Amino acid sequence: MTTPESSGEPFAEAAGEAVQTAVMSVKLVMAIADAVRRHQQRQKKGAEEEPPPAEEAKEDAKAELKDILPADVSMALLSGADWPQLAQQLMALKKAGVDLEQLLPRVGEIAVTVRDQVAANAERVAKEGTGEWERMLRETLPAGPVREAILSSPTWPDIAATMAQLDERGVDVRKILASAHDEGLGVDQAVAKVIAAGEAPATSRDALLSWGPLTDGLDVPKELDLNDRDRALRQLAISPQENARYARMLKDALPPAYGREADLAVTAKQWPLVAARMAKMESEKKPVAEHLAGLAKDVSWTQGPNEQVGSRLVQATNHVLRHAPGEAPPAARPKVSTTAARSQSSTVGPTKTQAAKGAAPAEAGVAAHRQTGPVTRPGKTK
Known part of the structure; x- marks a missing residue:
């Protein structure tokens, strides 16, 4: 033709x-x-x-x-x-x-x-x-x-x-x-x-122990490796430039006196999960900076052992990000049952449906990532 x-x-x-x-x-x-x-x-x-x-x-x-x-x-x-x-x-x-x-x-x-x-x-x-x-x-x-x-x-x-x-x-x-x-x-x-020989990859310890408010609604790989910061950011598809920008956003949201605490949060092991939540919110056109402003209004995260302040700020940051700006309730101190987390089957990873609010206290093989208060022990009464 x-x-x-x-x-x-x-x-x-x-x-x-x-x-x-x-x-x-x-x-x-x-x-x-x-x-x-x-x-x-x-x-x-x-x-x-x-x-x-x-x-x-x-x-x-x-x-x-x-x-x-x-x-x-x-x-x-x-x-x-x-x-x-x-x-x-x-x-x-x-x-x-x-x-x-x-x-x-x-x-x-x-x-x-x-x-x-x-x-x-x-x-x-x-x-x-x-x-x-x-x-x-x-x-x-x-x-x-x-x-x-x-x-x-x-x-x-x-x-x-x-x-x-x-x-x-x-x-x-x-x-x-x-x-x-x-x-x-x-x-x-x-x-x-x-x-x-076709062996299925096991869910990593980091993925199991992070299962809860920090990962609720996030796309987290089963082989999450928080011990390797660079790899964790790659797994979550966070570029170094994005990570630096999110760190700056956290620091800007806090009064100048809390610069050291912000640095400790950014270097904390679970920070990549907070960065991933910020990235997800940005993709959904949510005002991340307005959410972060809640950290300056409720500074209860400053209370506690000084060596754990970075971890507490990570939890508090995640808390305000998961609530509407200005509407985050006083942050509870979630308790994660590491025994229950370890008992999880290595072939069962966290799912969005399992991350629903109000989960019951953990039993063997049941997620314990939603416990927020003291656990009653059998045989004891007030």
């Missing part, structure tokens, strides 16, 4: 842009899948497995892609300068235990959708975001191994740049991320099966 000469050049240019954008979407999904593979191998084996030689990988990957992608997308992909690297990623996934016969058709569907979407756009739409791709990840992807793998990957800047380019070309990046997340989960499970 030929194209009229008068419109041939614009048509070819638009079609070429659509194909190249489809190729970019394939690279994005594959980069995320490869990041998940590498992360899983580092976590379980302490090191990543080396990819196969480029020349060998190119031939094997070409055979795997046969009849999977549209001819125009396939040709552009195989002729690209980075095809050897992409081929190595693909074959490394296969070696790690990923079923390419399941993965590649879905990647092909993504490519076709993107190609057709770009081709249908008569003009570019204005870029929507502000470059804060960590925020988009937090709002689009649930906490877990895929999101952490993306943010901890050495190729994260390249992934973010690709997302920006797709966004500029009118592609629904959130939709691609959601699809890539599903494929990333499959990669994570496949690699884990090869490494650890």
Whole structure:
């Protein structure tokens, strides 16, 4: 089929842009899948497995892609300068235990959708975001191994740049991320099966002990690691810049005399959960600063042992953030039963429904994160 000469050049240019954008979407999904593979191998084996030689990988990957992608997308992909690297990623996934016969058709569907979407756009739409791709990840992807793998990957800047380019070309990046997340989960499970015979990851101690007011309504990963501040912030998709800004917001909300206490709160172990709540509130257009102003009105958090003031301020900050501005009741001192928390099954993590208000006192295997008063002990009466 030929194209009229008068419109041939614009048509070819638009079609070429659509194909190249489809190729970019394939690279994005594959980069995320490869990041998940590498992360899983580092976590379980302490090191990543080396990819196969480029020349060998190119031939094997070409055979795997046969009849999977549209001819125009396939040709552009195989002729690209980075095809050897992409081929190595693909074959490394296969070696790690990923079923390419399941993965590649879905990647092909993504490519076709993107190609057709770009081709249908008569003009570019204005870029929507502000470059804060960590925020988009937090709002689009649930906490877990895929999101952490993306943010901890050495190729994260390249992934973010690709997302920006797709966004500029009118592609629904959130939709691609959601699809890539599903494929990333499959990669994570496949690699884990090869490494650890399919052993399910246990809920971390930090996730169990934080279950309660600090995590109510938040998207918290089962493997939360508060002992590693940088990793905890990555798991919660909080960038260093955002974390610094939230710390400044806390300090600004307090009278100048409480600067030391604010610093102790920010360095407290559970601070990342408070930062995550601030981030969630901002995404919901809630006035975080107005909530924080309640800390200066009720300074009961200053009462108690001096060495625990940072932890008390963390709890108080979370308290005012969870209530309407100016309406937070006097802060109760929640009591967490560590015995009950430890008794939780390692395969059962906190859920939003289990985090409802007014939970009963803890029994064996029942969440105890809502106890707020002294617990009556059997055999004793007043």
